[in-house]
Amino acid sequence: MAYLPKNKYKKYYTNGGEFRLAKESTSYVGDYIVTSGGKIYAGISPDRLLGRLIPLNKVSPNVDDSPPNNKTYSILRPDLARKQNSYIPIPSDQPTPTAIEYSQGVFDRFIVVRLNTKGYFEISKDTYTNFYKRNYNRDLHKTFSIPWSLKENNTENNLKTLRYYESKLPGIIDFFPNKGQYALRNGVINITPSSRIYPTGEVIPKILPAAYQLGNDKVNTIINPRVPKNQHCNNCKFNQNGHCTRWNAHINKKYWCAVWKQLGSE
Numbered sequence: 001m002a003y004l005p006k007n008k009y010k011k012y013y014t015n016g017g018e019f020r021l022a023k024e025s026t027s028y029v030g031d032y033i034v035t036s037g038g039k040i041y042a043g044i045s046p047d048r049l050l051g052r053l054i055p056l057n058k059v060s061p062n063v064d065d066s067p068p069n070n071k072t073y074s075i076l077r078p079d080l081a082r083k084q085n086s087y088i089p090i091p092s093d094q095p096t097p098t099a100i101e102y103s104q105g106v107f108d109r110f111i112v113v114r115l116n117t118k119g120y121f122e123i124s125k126d127t128y129t130n131f132y133k134r135n136y137n138r139d140l141h142k143t144f145s146i147p148w149s150l151k152e153n154n155t156e157n158n159l160k161t162l163r164y165y166e167s168k169l170p171g172i173i174d175f176f177p178n179k180g181q182y183a184l185r186n187g188v189i190n191i192t193p194s195s196r197i198y199p200t201g202e203v204i205p206k207i208l209p210a211a212y213q214l215g216n217d218k219v220n221t222i223i224n225p226r227v228p229k230n231q232h233c234n235n236c237k238f239n240q241n242g243h244c245t246r247w248n249a250h251i252n253k254k255y256w257c258a259v260w261k262q263l264g265s266e
Contacts, residue, residue: 008036009036010033010091011044012033012089013121014028014029018055019056020053020054020056021042021054022053022054027056044122047194047195048195090123092122096182097182097189099200102184105151107147107148109145109146109148110143113142120172128145144169148161149183151184152185154180154183158179159179162176186226187214188212188213188214207247207248208249209247212257213227213257214255217234218230232255233251233252233260236263239263
């Protein structure tokens, strides 16, 4: 899917019984997004989609298709049934660290565990802070936070943290497959193997090469030792007012890639 602004979709989590992937018949459990156009996709964000979701049991809104046990339960315990139906969905989210958090080298990630299935999903700081103020199902879900290292070589630190929590939260190590996620390396933050952003949160075009990183735009200063002295996009022949003609993508003038050519060279 092409880049989609955050105000054009909403994130949710389903425990099953609502959707299935278009190419599968089993119920889907996990994160999903709903676009402003009403389309539903499995995944936590537009750049991490697993496929289109199809609602299960499409029937007329006038037909009562509740399972027999649910109908009986509603009749026998209408008070509890009303309580269950009054809960609002807990939205899943994957926050991006702020500039201040990067300066501190750590930020908190907020997680919800569903007690009956021991399944996890990530939420925003706002949802975590207001969890006991909003009408979420707190009998079935609990929240917790985990400190996440943002330093350049953060993999080992995060693995150590997750090992500490594993005894209390079985499976939490596997819930975070990318222990090096969010590390700020040479001006680039890797969200997934194919998704990168600048420290400002702006998305880096996927077409830009893996070597794209912070350059050296000061004549007598080496900011990034992995890049030759005084090489950056702003003095590259392919730069045309912030657009790279080599990669056909928007670039940051302070950055660099391996195809750099001196401005004015043939």
